[in-house]
Amino acid sequence: DNNIQVYDDYTDDGVSGATFDRPDFNRMIKDIENKKINLIIVKDLSRFGRLSSKISYYLEEFFIEKGVRFIAVTDDIDTGAIETSEDMVQFKAFFNEWFLRDTSRKVRNGKKTRARxxxxxxxxxxxxxxxxxxxxxxxxxxxxxxxxxxxxxxxxxxxxxxxxxxxxxxxxxxxxxxxxxxxxxxxxxxxxxxxxxxxxxxxxxxxxxxxxxxxxxxxxxxxxxxxxxxxxxxxxxxxxxxxxxxxxxxxxxxxxxxxxxxxxxxVKSYDWLLKGLVCCKECGKKLSLVPQKHPNKTTFYLRCNTYATNTHLGLCTPHSNNLEKVTDFVIEQIKKRCREFLDEEKYTKIANTNKFIYIY
Ligand SMILES: [Zn+2]
Incomplete structure (x- = not known):
């Protein structure tokens, strides 16, 4: 649905980007001269060429002269960026993502081989x-x-x-x-x-x-x-x-x-309501549960993980808190917040008056 028409692919596989004298590159220049194309899209500038003086010549003179817009997707270069259309933005985003995925797959395959x-x-x-x-x-x-x-x-x-x-x-x-x-x-x-x-x-x-x-x-x-x-x-x-x-x-x-x-x-793991949700205010680490056994029952306390694993280094303090009290406090706070957003009177009224709901 964008009005881009692909005229041709120009690839110079196996030829170094250090030279601009490449068969497909020359073919592309010829097609520009013959007004066959007005838009060039490359993955990155290195695909186009590596010689900076030549690059500036093409980007700053030749393409402008010939009315050709040049886009290097991953380098975020777009010589026609001023009138960038919505289509083009989406097109570029798609390419960017596609290149990224492609590169990551290649890297992964190479890694797998080395791992084996x-x-x-x-x-x-x-x-x-x-x-x-x-x-x-x-x-x-x-x-x-x-x-x-x-x-x-x-x-x-x-x-x-x-x-x-x-x-x-x-x-x-x-x-x-x-x-x-x-x-x-x-x-x-x-x-x-x-x-x-x-x-x-x-x-x-x-x-x-x-x-x-x-x-x-x-x-x-x-x-x-x-x-x-x-x-x-x-x-x-x-x-x-x-x-x-x-x-x-x-x-x-x-x-x-x-x-x-x-x-x-x-190690015995416990399940508790706020598990993984409460952090130490001082160091930011998650708080963990410590059971304290009494003759009749076990009381649970929260304790800073930094303190627990590095006690002898003195990196944090225990921040010990009774689990039941903390949980009750948090629940009360949540209820309070909810009440602020709920107009109780209004909803009670609706509930009392609308005894029947008619469906047409
Ligand atoms: Zn801490």
Whole structure:
């Protein structure tokens, strides 16, 4: 329904954009000279050419002279932008999206191939390893850090819990993984990552230390989103024997069993009305539930997650609150809000007078 008519496709596959002397490019120029076309659409400027002096000649002189409108979709260049029609806006939006999806599919396919080959695909190396200077997709042992990893596994094997190990490492001022491998960027909540039970647990459960490469641990939700989801273990692509192990399989398996037996008895999850909806005012982290057992009944309290996982780092305070009181307060607030929008008198009147509804 737009009045664009496609005259021809001009493609110069395999010819570098560094030169403008390309068969289809020349054919296109000829068609312009012969007044066959008045609109050129390219994905991006690099498809058109890479020589900036030539580009400015075409964009600023030649096309204007010939009355040709030029659009480079992803670069947002449109030499006829002043009288941009509604049609054109939609057309461009469609192309933009299509190119984006196409590119993302190509990137994904390339990644899948590399994942199957057992190539290391993370930006930052795993704590204890370095990127091989000769091959960016291969790990070599970091001789300074590997002993720390071995020690963490030994402590765990000897019965220390991840929380206890975290405390030992904090007391010894051992550098945390983010400080070693270089991804020490500030997190959204502005809290510096310290040694806590999760940091330790992630190390203890990481099969990289066995010399394995595990790819596909996370997956992007779609090409538009930066969000990722964690993939189940059976969907990950694991290749063994890809680099020198730091931990032997026997130790690793013993530690896995110990973690498993501990988690199954300790963690109990509860369902409550405001689950996942209340956050700590100070640090923004979700609040979690802590049961407090009394002889006859259990009272539940809310507690800040930052405090819970990093107690010894003193990053936040407990923010302890009685769950029942908080829930009642929230419900009362919601009711109050609803009442503000509801003219009770008016609706009561309607309800009382209109006893019958006639349908014609
Ligand atoms: Zn907090």
């Amino acid at each position: 080959e057992g190539k290391v695909m993370t930006t930052y190396p795993t704590y204890g390893y370095k990127k091989d200077p000769l091959d960016n997709n291969h790990y070599v042992i970091d001789p300074d850090i590997a002993p720390i990893v071995r020690r963490i596994f030994m402590l765990a094997r000897n019965g220390k819990t991840p929380t206890e190990i975290g405390k030992i490492l904090t007391d010894e001022k051992t550098l945390v993984p983010s400080e070693i491998v270089g991804n020490g960027h500030t997190r959204k909540d502005g809290i510096k990552r310290g040694w806590n039970r999760n940091t330790v647990k992630r190390i203890l459960q990481n099969v990289t230390y066995l010399g394995w490469v595990s790819n596909g641990n996370t997956k992007k939700i779609n090409y538009k989103s930066k969000k990722t989801m964690i993939m189940p273990k059976e969907d990950r692509i694991i290749k063994k024997g890809m680099h020198t192990p730091i931990i032997d399989e026997e130790t690793f398996n013993i530690v896995q069993d110990m973690i498993k037996s501990r988690t199954s008895t300790r």
